[in-house]
Amino acid sequence: MATSSRWAPLSVALFATFILAGCSGGSARRPAGAEAGTVVATDLAFQPTEVRALLNQPLMIRLDNKGKLLHDWTVEKIAVTAVKEEGSAAHSMGGHGSGAGTMMPGAGSMPGGMMGTGSQAGQFALHVAADAGQVATIEFTPTEAGTYVFYCTVPGHREAGMEGKLVVG
Numbered sequence: 001m002a003t004s005s006r007w008a009p010l011s012v013a014l015f016a017t018f019i020l021a022g023c024s025g026g027s028a029r030r031p032a033g034a035e036a037g038t039v040v041a042t043d044l045a046f047q048p049t050e051v052r053a054l055l056n057q058p059l060m061i062r063l064d065n066k067g068k069l070l071h072d073w074t075v076e077k078i079a080v081t082a083v084k085e086e087g088s089a090a091h092s093m094g095g096h097g098s099g100a101g102t103m104m105p106g107a108g109s110m111p112g113g114m115m116g117t118g119s120q121a122g123q124f125a126l127h128v129a130a131d132a133g134q135v136a137t138i139e140f141t142p143t144e145a146g147t148y149v150f151y152c153t154v155p156g157h158r159e160a161g162m163e164g165k166l167v168v169g
């Protein structure tokens, strides 16, 4: 009889079971020569809330959604080149009127079942979305030093605290 060694497939679903764990110090790994960072999204928080990028150096952000809701990582305006998204979830972004509209805190569940055409993403300089339990990445090269705000565009999330800053310099 042959030995049948079988690896249990990794169940991503395990992640969904227990989520609101406290964030212990996640050390951002930084391979020499390339800037990369992971931003963990949980239900209504980003970790870390400050991301640093080097001017004119490519940076890859890995959005790791450990929440039960869809989240995104968005920078409205920033001078960038060489933007590449991977694995970004399609989603409809809540009505982006002019300025900060009225956000309803704790608004009902929005499953976001509608698949956006993606055209709306064009209004943001940087936008990457990850479904619950998924990871998506975005790579870009900032071309202007400064401090920029990133946030989650899902209605109510920014208000609840899903924002942070991107420092380029």
Ligand SMILES: [Cu+2]
Pocket (backbone or CB within 6 Å): 044, 070, 071, 072, 152, 153, 154, 157, 162
């Ligand atoms: Cu969110």
